Structures are given as C-alpha cells and as structure tokens.
Amino acid sequence: MSTEPSARVLVVEDDLVLGRTLVRGLRDAGLEVEIAPSGEAGLAALVERPADVVVLDVVLPGMNGFETCRRLRAGDPRTPVIMLSARGGVADRVAGLEAGADDYVAKPFSFLELVARVRAQTRRHERRRRETIIVGPLSVDPAARTATRDGTELALTAREFDLLEALARRAGDVVSRDWLLEQAWDIAYEQRSNVVDAYVRLLRGKLDRPFGAPMLHTVRGAGYRLDAPR
Secondary structure, eight states: OOOOOOOOOEEEEEOOHHHHHHHHHHHHHTTTEESSSSSHHHOOOOOOOHSSEEEEEEEOOOOOHHHHHHHHHHHHHHHSSEEEEEOOHHHHHHHHTTTTTTEESSSSSSHHHHHHHHHHHHHHHHHHHHHHEEEETEETTTTTTEETTTEEOOOHHHHHHHHHHHHTTTSSBBBBBHHHHHHHSSSTTTTTOOOOOHHHHHHOOOOOOOOSOOOOOEETTEEEEOOOOO
C-alpha cells in the first residue's frame, strides 16, 4: 500500500463509463477524486475547491479540453493538467501542451501508468508550492507562511499573506481583482472588488511604506502588479 499522502484529483470526462472507471481506479489507488462532465463544470468545480491534479479529456461537450485548459491557465498557472485523448498524434500532443497541459496520455492507456503520472505531477506541484518565491528584496515562503523584505519579516495576517503570495507568484503580471478574489478568498464568501482594494491598502502599509520604495502598483482599470522596486 502506498504511503504517499492522498492527492485530490479532478477528472473532467463526459463519457459515463470511462468516467466511472477512472474514479474507481484512482480511488483504489488512494487518491481523492471528483468528476465533472464538462469543461465549464470542471472550471466551476476548481473555483469551489482547488485540485492537486486535473485529468482532462480533450473531447467534451461544448468547450473542448484544449479551450478548458487555456481558460484554466488564464487564472491558474500552477495546477498540473494531464490531458487524455484518443488522438495520440504529434500535432494533438503539441496542441495540448501549448494549451498549458503538463502531460498528455493517449487512449487506450495503462491505468498503472496514469496513476504513476498523476503521482509524479502531484510531487512536482508540491515542490513548486513549497519553493520560496523571490521578487527582488522580497522573499515569500509558502510552507512557513512567512515573508521578508530586505531581511525584515513582515507582520502579515493570514489574508494579507494569501494576497501577497498570489501576487508574488505572478510577479510582473497585471492581475485583476476577480483573480485575486479567487486566489486569496473563498469566492463564494465575497464577490465585491472593494475588499481586495481594502486589503491591498493594508498590505502596502507593511510591504511598501516602511521601506520607501513601492513594489505593489495599481494599474488603472486593470488591477494590480507586484514588481521589484526600481
């Protein structure tokens, strides 16, 4: 029996027979599994509860797997995605990887191989999650939930830390208020963007003001960007 901690897998598959087989097999391997019958349902499920790995079929009703993966990546660059498809040609594999998938498995596949690939992606995801994030003088340690600037530890609340971690993981990018709500809040709890603005002000008071050089910038009409100070 595996001693690895259980990972949560979201299976996005509209074929009922294959879906049940995947759920049963992954659960037998000690994994926690949820299934969604479409790309839209899969994206909604991830908002409600993040997964450690997404197993995503290419052929889905409505939005296909490639588009689902692109939309997932637009808001979440981290969660590993393994695409499943009966089309195993090079062009299809390239299309899946360019859409943002981390791995591509052609049908029919060995279930033992799929489980091994899921576990490998889980381990990589955990390593990435635990890596210290460096943005100029700012150091964010997700595992210890601590952040320092110029060697000085910042006295952050839990929510402020979640907000800073989300910004640091997308350093240099402009991120919207809605994206920050999804990353740092239970989106069902609070949908108003002004809560983000309020916490950004609090975070600036600890991240920027004591050090005299701003890192957290407002991009009018778009959101916020975290950068190393100039």
